[in-house]
Amino acid sequence: MATRILHGVSDVVSYIDSRTGIRGRAGVIWWLALGGLFLDAFSNSALSAGLGPMTRDMELSSTQIAILTSMASWVALAFNPIGGWMADRWGRIPPLLLAKVLALAGAGIAAFAPTFELVVAGRFFVGAAYGIDFAIAMALLAEFTPARFKSRLNTWQGIWYTAVCSNLLLAIMFYNWNVGDAIWRYAVGAAGVVALTLFILQATFMVESPTWLARKERLERAAASMTKIYKEKFEAAPVEDRIPVVNLATKGVRNVALIFRGTYLPRTILASTVQMAQSIQYFAVGWYLPIISIALFGEGDFVLATLGTLVFNVFGIVGGFSSSFIAGKLGLRKASAIGFGAVFLMLVIMGVFFETMPLWLAFIVPSLFILFHSGGPGANGKSLSTLSFRSELRAGANGIIGAIGSLGAALGLMVFPLLREQLGLGTTFLILALVPLTACIICSVIKWEPTKAAVSPDEELDAPQFADDAAERDAELVR
Template sequence: MASQVLRGVSDVVAYIDARPSIRGRAAWIWWLALGGLFLDAFSNSALSAGLGPMTSELELEPTQVALLTSMASWIALVFNPIGGWMADRFGRVPPLILAKIIALIGALLAAFAPSFELVVAGRFFVGAAYGIDFAIAMAVLAEFTPAKFRSRLNTWQGIWYTAVSSNLILAIGFYNLDVGDAIWRWALGSAGVVALGLLVLQAWKLVESPTWYARKARLDRAADSMSKIYGEPFVAAAAEDRFPVVNLANRGAANIALIFRGIYLPRTILAATVQMGQSIQYFAVGWYLPIISIAIFGEGNFVLATVGTLIFNVFGIIGGFSSPFIAGKLGLRKASAVGFSLVFVMLLILGFFFDSMPLWLAFIVPSLFILFHSGGPGANGKSLSTLSFRSELRAGANGIIGAIGSLGAALGLMVFPILKEDLGLGPTFLILAVVPLAAAIVCWVIKWEPTRTEVSPDEELDAPQFAADKVVTSQEESV
């Protein structure tokens, strides 16, 4: 078989975009990247499923619950941009593997912790792993997804709710084993098992992104990656025949300044708004569904309350796996605007009528909240940031925008238990309703839609650049 010659970034992008599907080694890489997101959701929700028993066993105050539940998000806020910088500087694979090692340490430390302080320490490692992994995994998905399948990046949302539901099923299983209030230790420990399995599989199957190599002017390495991934021979063109790398960002961590300039600025505002808005509403309401479920079904029946939460999350699975179809029809921006608007209505209903609505309605409204969230903005913030920037900026941009999302998550996790304690559930829902309303307005105003553009961000000639950027045509590595 004759070797295919790669002359530059455009050849790599064109080959990947021309693929009729995601198969072979590329499919392994794609699903293993999603597997990392499964772990992130599983690790985060492991604490949610056992929060009530943990509060009882460790005799936690509301402020301690707020600190513990928000710890991973505060740490992710810091490690999101660190992970993005690592991926743009050193490649996608090494930090993904590192994230699994950190997640394993965090799970074991929290599961066997004898005190509140060591549980918090374990959640520190979980947050670091989450922060590093999420920005990079989304970049990997984008760089292995043909253009016509861009909306499939939203599949991660269905994976998220599948992970959360898996935790709830395990919680019911652990409860039936009569482990008592120690159920939370089993839930946190199971995240370590998932982390270990993913660590082995990712170390075995992952291959470095050829698009990242090409954008770094390392075309020989890009050709090697393409050969491994697609099972066809690829070679780099001779130096004089290569296309120059235009708009190359080669200033390390300073590259991030570019996402706040030119055509990138409104994209950054849109993606950050969707990311922060969905994070606040999910982590203030969706993450606390076990607590809300207990308020609906009563504190005396752990299994019934957990099953209720599981059914809520089934709506998340339906919405999450429908999200690629919805985004394909409406676009990421419009799907976010519609989803935020519907979530706003659900929060108003919960706010005004939670204490007086019949049981069936108290069950339906949170279910619809999760459906509208997961089918709309839940997935779209990360997909918007992933698809809006060129390769050497992509993970870094995901890191910054992901940090903004983590800030929203931390605020939601801290605010909900405090407001609930002081004001009750109804007023808390009304206060939180401001978030999706504001986010919906931004989504209607900013018109950027990455799933409707014909030019890849890696090939945009009018993209922001540094005045002193050089054009790279050789095999030098840009740093």
């Protein structure tokens, strides 16, 4: 077997881009990274299906519900950039494993908590795990994905809704066990089982990203990783023959400034807009679908309301797994703009006709809301931030933009129960419709499209790291 010599990051990127699929050990790593996102969705939605029983079980006020449901997102707001910083400093794998430990701890504390305060404490750990994991997993996925398959990063959205539907099916199973209003404890506990399983699998099979290692000028380790992953012999070139990394960002927290300057600024604005807006609309509406379903179909039948929610989220699976194809055809930006426009229309319909909709329309409109969300902006915020920055900035950028998304999630989770109590569901939907409308306009104005870019961000020749003049940065790119 011939030995492949690695002279620099371009050799690593070129080899990965030349792959005709994501197979073998690389495929295992890719799906295990997605498995972490399954856990994030599973943990985040664990309270959703059982929120009604939990409210009765713990006699929660609307304020307590708002605090409890948004806690994980507020914590993720802080831990998104922390996770990104950890991954850019120490690598992708150690923080991913730490996230599983935190998720397991959070599930255990919440499942057995005798008081509201301890449930909140458990959700703190869940939020920390979610914040760390999401920023890093998406960066890892990008670094194992050949350029021709960039849009496949949107697969995470289908995984998200698969996790939500799994939670709903488990809720029906637990309900049939006659566990009463303690059903939410079983759902939260199940998330701990998933966390433990993923910890074992990721610790066993995952390998450090060779792209990150090469960007960090650790070419010997990059060669060892690639040998392990691709079952071919790789070696680092002699030091004198290596291609130096251009403008390597090594200043830790100061790297954050780079994504708000010059070439990267419009990319950051676009990704942040999509991330925050889709988070608000999903967590203010999609996450509360079990409660909305009860309002639509009546409080007397938990199974019917849960099945209604399951139907809504099946459309999320369809849209989520279709989003890769849609993004491949339209691009991430255009798919987001169209998706936001369609979501805006669905929210207006729900707002105006909520109390008068016939049963068949009450099924169709929320289902279409989830379909348009998951097929467009729901997936694209993470993918936009992941594909817009070079490797040593990628996880950190994901962390910052993910924190903006977590802020949107926290606001959505807090705003919905409070607005619903004060104004009713119809008016709440109309107010929330302003979010996708605004995002649609911004996505129509900024034209950056990473899936159509000529070269990977890891191969771009960026201007001086901390230059203040955007024109100077763009001139350097041309040279």
